[in-house]
Amino acid sequence: MRWSDFVESLKDFWFEYKRQKIGMLGLAILLFFIGLAIVGPRFYPAEMSRKWRDVTYWQNYPRSARPSWINYFSSHKMPPHLIIAEYEVSERMIGANIREYVATFNYDHEYDEPPSDLILTFRRQVADPTKPPTMTFVLLRPDGREIELISKKLSEAGNQTRIVITSDRGALSTAYAFGREFETPENLEKVHFELTNPALPLFSKAQPGILLGNEAEPLKGTYTIRVTFYFQNPEDKIEDLTLIIGGRVYGLLGTDENRRDLFAGLIWGTRVSLLIGILTSVLSVFFGIFYGVMSAYLGGWKDEILQRIYEIMSSIPTLPILILLSAIYKPSIWWIIFFLVVFGWMGTSRMARSMAYQIKEMDYVEAARAVGASGFWIVRKHVMPQILPYAFASMALSVPSAILTEAGLSFLGLGDINRVTWGQILHDAQSTAATIKGMWWWVLPPGLAMALLGLSFAFIGAALNTILFPKLKTL
Template identity: 35%
Template sequence: MIREFLKSPSGLAGTIILVTFSLISIFVVMTFPLDYGTKYWSNPKYWEDYPKLVPPAWYNYFVPYKLPQHFVKDLTSPTEKEENVKRWVVEYDFDADKFPTGIVFKYSNLTFYSDVPVISLKVKRPDGKEVVLFDYDGGIPPPRSGEETPYVRFVENPRTIILISDPQAIRRATVFAEELGVGCTTAEVRDAALLPYIVFGTPISDKCAAESFKPLRGRYIFEVEMVGDPRDEIGLLRLVVQGAVYGAMGTDYLGRDLAQGLLFGFPVALFIGGVVALLATLIGLALGIISGYIGGKIDEAIQRFADVLNNLPLLPLLILFVFVLGRSLFNIILVLVVFGWAGTTIIVRSMVLSIKTSQFVEAAKLAGASHWWIMRKHILPPVLPYAFALMIFAIPGAILSEASLSFLGLGDPSIPTWGQILQQAFDNGALQNFAWWWILTPGFLIVITAIGFVLVFFALEPIVNPRLKRQ
């Protein structure tokens, strides 16, 4: 049977798809935390270092210009020390045709012993010019009354300065733009996000716009200086130059790594499809056998109820019940199971009507076998293989139904799914911004998963139903 299944092109192709997706799901389950959705994916603070709405890194191979890569540098100790002055120096080689999308400076575990230390950041450009982005950090809480030394700040949550929106950095960049011959106001620099253009560019006109700058390639030296007590120290310092490309699948409007969200969607999709198909098939199989074998009023009641469910418009009902019950993964599974068994019941009943008139069933009745024994021993075995094929065929339907609910905003908000990623893409202007990587990839994964299960079903159907085999 397995050899015959794998000889089929559709069976082989479907098996390759499903085995690949299953291995990816196992990898995700073993490496991702179970609370990934709430702790990381739905936490904007976690993604503040990442570039916003940028394509994958491999996009550079398909465009005639070079986009800057994402750059992150962590330092755990100062590069230079001079009495009460400590410096951290980070070198950044800029070699791209487009500008970075932002600069983020952050540090944690700040320890000081007297007054709040003065922390500043300046950039030395390849043309010899220097721009001071800020000369003090006003966000450090001073010592509290009665607090004993040493004073420790930013232990759990690091101090983060997103320079593209920091008022002091914007003012400094505006002054530096005037030195370069470009007249800007702080409002223009802030609203047009011009800080990276001013820092990493050289002007080609005096108009205050992104088009007025061209990239200045070369080595940039970021120098963080802390002036205070000689014992003052910073546990971890990080400098981020946000690129214009990132990772294998790009990022969304919050800077979330779409590769991570898409990976997490693999086990979620297979779990939903597998559980819904298994439960709905078991219910449909049991009711179909009972209906076909027992007959009478029981058969009539089960079939009329199944006919009603089978002819109701599924999506509006799913929307209604999920809206009433709540947007959780298990509520979605429950609703899909409740409305998903009817088709299997109708098909199984038609098979049972044929089987129960066979000679071995009649012989079992004459021998005094009970109805339950006959259904278990003589009716179930010939029906079971085809029920398994129906279960395989039901999995893509469940996955597509969940994706539809998520796309309509009724999915579980605590778990990233492919449908949810698509919904957020359309709600946050992916089409208007031509963020193709945000739309195409989850849509492709939904389609290829459904195709994989359908191919397996097509390969299984002739095996479980020999009459369909080609002569």
């Protein structure tokens, strides 16, 4: 076939395909996921995928935060996640040896709920470990009240320091004591110290109900956070000081209970699903066609042996075997693809054998054989060109099965733990009862993504069937 003829055939095919509305819808959905898989990693680096199971990597993200866009559809505004690295600095000497270093942060709070966390991170350089610096953390509210939440020596080992203010025992006691000043005895009976959210009294109006989540009225305005360090050596210093205001909303799809960005997981799961679905379908379909054509063309006792092998493979329950193999061997994405191909070629093989049997009995095939054409030439020139159109439609229709099978293995905890997949996200959601807790943003996106991606290939396959097998148009 000349190149010009090939181009013309492609144009004719595209003209027919554009008339299939269901096929165009499937192609649009598929292109969306391909674009997501290509463009997404530019904003969500591969490190996020590699460290999906590393809790320390995500520790500065908010926990169980909703998607940011819900604030546009609700009158009840929730605070976003903020990382504040800009602050005012002042220094002075106290006596001959003590140096005071003060960092002042400003935070504008105009929301109906308090932040989920207050986290302070910094790197310190101390010349003499026996003389660690002392730190205080003071919150100045818009109503003028000043609360010292932390005052302690930084005696922990290591230069990198991360202090979760809202989880500190001393800060909890201080916040609870501040709230008690304004609570009624009746409300105090409803409050338990251990269950108090320290951020609630800090960011609520000083009035009865300050310790009750359903009654506390938010105190809006500008909060000033003053972090003071007292150094005993002139060489001591603080670097990379950052204040993290834990949000109730974050990103496009929020975060899970392990603080992981779910949109990053969805993007990298898209790449894995496309790889598994397309590669598995291509390999299984081509192997099935090769096996079916070879069985039909050889015929006789060879065909009988090949068909008995086919029947044995068809009788094996695929999913239980995959579960068993994944439990025995350490699963990886390549092993999963290999097993899916091994147990996924039989349907294509049966159809290819049936079509090859019909074609080999045609008069033009008999004529080619009579003039001395080799079996390979006959298969290449007469058999394969008529089977390949079916192959492309079969590839599109077999992709959803591969995607869902891998997702099922990951959902059962038997997938590749080194790669984030949609099934893994659902597995983690199920293991922490996300549905019962109302964390719909953890469950719906990966489920819808699997359904839409599978549906796109089903639509494309249906359109290809209609184009390549015109008789289907009348069915």
